[in-house]
Amino acid sequence: MFRRNQDENSLVQRIERGFAEKQAGNxxxxxxxxxxxxxxxAPRSGYETILTCDWFxxxxxxxxxxxxxxxxxxxxxxxxVSDIAAMGGQPRCFLLSLALPxxxxxRWLDEFLHGLRxxxxxxxxxxxxxxxxxxxxxxxxxxxxxxxxxGRAVLRSGAKPGDVILASGRLGEAELGLQLLRxxxxxxxxxxxxxxxxxxxxxxxxxGRWLAEKRLATAMMDLxxxxxxxxxxxxxxxxxxxxxxxxxxxxxxxxxxxxxxxFDWLHLALDGGDDYELLFTVAKSKVGSLPDFFERIPLTAxxxxxxxxALLLTGKxxxxxxxxxxxxxxFRR
Amino acid sequence: MFRRNQDENSLVQRIERGFAEKQAGNxxxxxxxxxxxxxxxAPRSGYETILTCDWFxxxxxxxxxxxxxxxxxxxxxxxxVSDIAAMGGQPRCFLLSLALPxxxxxRWLDEFLHGLRxxxxxxxxxxxxxxxxxxxxxxxxxxxxxxxxxGRAVLRSGAKPGDVILASGRLGEAELGLQLLRxxxxxxxxxxxxxxxxxxxxxxxxxGRWLAEKRLATAMMDLxxxxxxxxxxxxxxxxxxxxxxxxxxxxxxxxxxxxxxxFDWLHLALDGGDDYELLFTVAKSKVGSLPDFFERIPLTAxxxxxxxxALLLTGKxxxxxxxxxxxxxxFRR
Numbered sequence: 001m002f003r004r005n006q007d008e009n010s011l012v013q014r015i016e017r018g019f020a021e022k023q024a025g026n027x028x029x030x031x032x033x034x035x036x037x038x039x040x041x042a043p044r045s046g047y048e049t050i051l052t053c054d055w056f057x058x059x060x061x062x063x064x065x066x067x068x069x070x071x072x073x074x075x076x077x078x079x080x081v082s083d084i085a086a087m088g089g090q091p092r093c094f095l096l097s098l099a100l101p102x103x104x105x106x107r108w109l110d111e112f113l114h115g116l117r118x119x120x121x122x123x124x125x126x127x128x129x130x131x132x133x134x135x136x137x138x139x140x141x142x143x144x145x146x147x148x149x150x151g152r153a154v155l156r157s158g159a160k161p162g163d164v165i166l167a168s169g170r171l172g173e174a175e176l177g178l179q180l181l182r183x184x185x186x187x188x189x190x191x192x193x194x195x196x197x198x199x200x201x202x203x204x205x206x207x208g209r210w211l212a213e214k215r216l217a218t219a220m221m222d223l224x225x226x227x228x229x230x231x232x233x234x235x236x237x238x239x240x241x242x243x244x245x246x247x248x249x250x251x252x253x254x255x256x257x258x259x260x261x262x263f264d265w266l267h268l269a270l271d272g273g274d275d276y277e278l279l280f281t282v283a284k285s286k287v288g289s290l291p292d293f294f295e296r297i298p299l300t301a302x303x304x305x306x307x308x309x310a311l312l313l314t315g316k317x318x319x320x321x322x323x324x325x326x327x328x329x330x331f332r333r
Numbered sequence: 334m335f336r337r338n339q340d341e342n343s344l345v346q347r348i349e350r351g352f353a354e355k356q357a358g359n360x361x362x363x364x365x366x367x368x369x370x371x372x373x374x375a376p377r378s379g380y381e382t383i384l385t386c387d388w389f390x391x392x393x394x395x396x397x398x399x400x401x402x403x404x405x406x407x408x409x410x411x412x413x414v415s416d417i418a419a420m421g422g423q424p425r426c427f428l429l430s431l432a433l434p435x436x437x438x439x440r441w442l443d444e445f446l447h448g449l450r451x452x453x454x455x456x457x458x459x460x461x462x463x464x465x466x467x468x469x470x471x472x473x474x475x476x477x478x479x480x481x482x483x484g485r486a487v488l489r490s491g492a493k494p495g496d497v498i499l500a501s502g503r504l505g506e507a508e509l510g511l512q513l514l515r516x517x518x519x520x521x522x523x524x525x526x527x528x529x530x531x532x533x534x535x536x537x538x539x540x541g542r543w544l545a546e547k548r549l550a551t552a553m554m555d556l557x558x559x560x561x562x563x564x565x566x567x568x569x570x571x572x573x574x575x576x577x578x579x580x581x582x583x584x585x586x587x588x589x590x591x592x593x594x595x596f597d598w599l600h601l602a603l604d605g606g607d608d609y610e611l612l613f614t615v616a617k618s619k620v621g622s623l624p625d626f627f628e629r630i631p632l633t634a635x636x637x638x639x640x641x642x643a644l645l646l647t648g649k650x651x652x653x654x655x656x657x658x659x660x661x662x663x664f665r666r
Contacts, residue, residue, distance in 0.1 A: 003558060036489050038419075049373070049478075050373060050374075051374055051428060053465050087369070099389055099393075129384065130386060131474075135393065141430050141464075145384060148373075153373055155369050192594040
C-alpha cells in the first residue's frame with residue numbers, strides 16, 4: 001500500500017492531499033483509508049462486496065502524447081467502475097497503483113489527479129489506498145470495490161434461449177473517437193461526442209442498478225472489447241448461442257448527429273472497444289416493459305439468445321454468417 | 334477483470350485452470366470468482382474487510398534473470414498478505430493483474446503459477462479474478478482482500494510514549510539474501526535461510542492475529558522497506574518519536590547460524606528491505622506477557638516510543654544519533 005515518506009512533496013502525500021478533503025464527509029463504508037498498511041472497509045449488512053481490477057498502461061491502453069492526463073485519470077477509474085455497473089452494483093472505494101517517470105510527477109500528475117478526482121466524485125467512489133513506484137513508463141492499475149444487495153448481482157451466466165439481447169447507447173462510438181484522436185484532432189475536439197466518449201466514458205451505473213433491482217436482466221456484462229469479443233463471453237458463460245440482426249444494431253451513423261465521413265460503421269459497432277455500454281438479456285415476456293430510452297441513453301434490442309451455441313450475424317438481406325470475433329485481444333496482436 | 338477468449342490455451346484459461354480445482358472446496362466467503370465482470374465476496378457479519386495492493390515489477394522489485402519464476406509467484410502474493418498480517422487480519426482472496434511478454438506465457442508462466450498456488454494455499458487466499466495483457470516487461474499487481482473482527486484491526490497510529498518497540502525475526506536477512514543472489518548464488522543456495530527469506534518470505538499471519546486478538550499491540554506495521562524507513566511511518570501516524578538501541582537489534586549475524594563474511598550487519602538491519610517481519614509496540618506493563626519466541630520466531634524489544642518526535646539510535650557506547658532514513662524509496666534513487 002501507499003508508502004509515505006518524510007518528504008512533504010512526495011508522490012503519496014500529493015495523491016492523498018488531493019483526495020483527503022473531498023472525501024471527509026463521505027465515509028459511510030470506508031472506515032480507514034489512506035495512511036496505514038491497508039484500508040478497512042465496513043460492508044453493509046445484506047450486501048455482497050464486488051471486486052474488480054484493470055490494467056491501464058501507456059502504449060497499450062493509452063498514449064502519452066495523445067491522451068490528456070486528465071482523461072487518463074478519469075478513464076482508469078471509469079473502466080473498472082463499468083464492471084461494477086455490469087453486475088448491477090454501486091462502487092464504494094478504489095485502490096490506485098501508479099508507476100510514473102520522475103518527469104511526470106509535476107504537472108502531468110496534477111492533471112491526472114484532477115481527472116481522477118472528478119471521476120471519483122461522479123461515481124461516489126473513495127480513494128482507499130494504493131501503491132506508487134518510479135518507472136520509465138506510466139503504469140496504472142485500479143481495483144474497485146463495490147456493493148450489491150445479496151442475491152441481486154446480474155451475472156454473465158443467466159441468459160436463456162429466447163431471451164432478447166439488448167445494448168445501451170451507440171456501439172463503436174468510442175472507437176470512432178480513438179480514430180479521430182489518432183488523426184490528430186485537437187483538444188478543442190473534446191466536445192465531439194465520439195471523442196468525449198473515448199476520453200471520458202460514463203459507466204452505466206444507474207441503468208445497471210435499475211436492471212438488477214427490477215430483476216429485468218437475466219445476464220449482463222459491459223462492452224469493453226467490442227460486441228464481437230464480448231458477446232461470445234456472455235454466451236459461453238450461459239452455455240447458449242446468439243443471433244444478432246445487423247439492421248437493428250445502434251450504429252453511430254444513425255444517431256442523428258453530424259458525423260465524419262469514411263468510416264465502416266458496422267465494423268466499428270461489432271469490433272470497436274472501450275464503449276463501456278451494457279450488453280444484457282431480458283426474457284421475451286418482459287421486453288415490453290423496457291423504455292426505448294433510459295435517462296436519454298437508447299436501449300436497443302439487437303438479437304436473440306439461441307439454444308444452438310453458434311454466434312450468427314443476420315445481414316440486411318437476411319443472409320446469416322458467423323459473427324467473427326475481432327475485438328480487442330492484446331495476445332492476438 | 335479477466336477477459337476470457339475462445340482460445341482454450343489463452344493466458345486467462347491457463348491461470349483459471351491452475352486454480353479452479355484447488356479452490357473448489359474452500360468457498361466460505363468468495364461467492365463468485367473467476368469468469369464474470371467482477372468477483373462477489375460475502376463478508377462475514379461482525380468482520381471488517383481489509384484491502385491492500387502492491388506493485389511487483391520486473392527491474393524494480395525482481396530481476397527476470399536472477400529470480401526463479403516460482404519465487405516471483407510466491408512473493409508477489411506474500412508481500413501483500415503481509416499487509417493483512419500487519420493489521421491483525423486474515424487474507425481471504427486476491428486479484429492478480431499480470432502483464433507478460435508472449436515468450437513468457439509457456440514455462441515461465443507455469444512456474445510462476447506453481448509458486449503463486451503454493452502461496453495461495455499456504456495463506457488460505459483464493460484467486461478471485463484479475464486482468465491480463467501483453468507487455469515486453471513482466472508487470473504484476475496484486476490486490477489482497479482480508480478480514481478482521483470489527484474494531485480489532487491494529488493500526489499504525491496507536492503507539493503511545495513509553496510503549497516498547499518490538500520486531501519479529503532477524504532484521505536484514507532478506508537483504509542479505511538479495512546480495513547473495515546478486516553475487517551469483519546458484520539455485521541450490523535456495524536452502525540458505527537468507528536466500529529463502531528473500532525468495533519465499535513468510536508473512537507473520539499467526540503472530541499478527543494473536544497480537545490483535547489479545548489486544549497486545551498498540552500499533553503495528555510490516556517491515557517492507559527497512560526499519561529506518563518504516564519506523565518513521567509508524568511514529569508519524571502515531572504522532573510520537575522513538576529511540577532504538579543498537580545493542581538490542583536482532584542482527585542476522587547473531588542468529589547462531591553460520592553466516593557469510595563481509596557484510597555490515599547493522600546497515601542490513603536498519604536499511605534492508607523485504608523482511609516482512611512485524612514491527613509493533615506494546616504497553617510497558619504488558620511486555621512481560623510476551624514470549625521470547627512465537628512459533629520459533631524471536632520477538633525482540635528494540636527500543637521505546639518517546640513523546641519527543643525525534644528518531645534516535647543509541648549506539649553501543651551510549652552515544653545517541655539521529656536514525657537516518659535510508660531504506661527503500663524508488664523516487665529517491
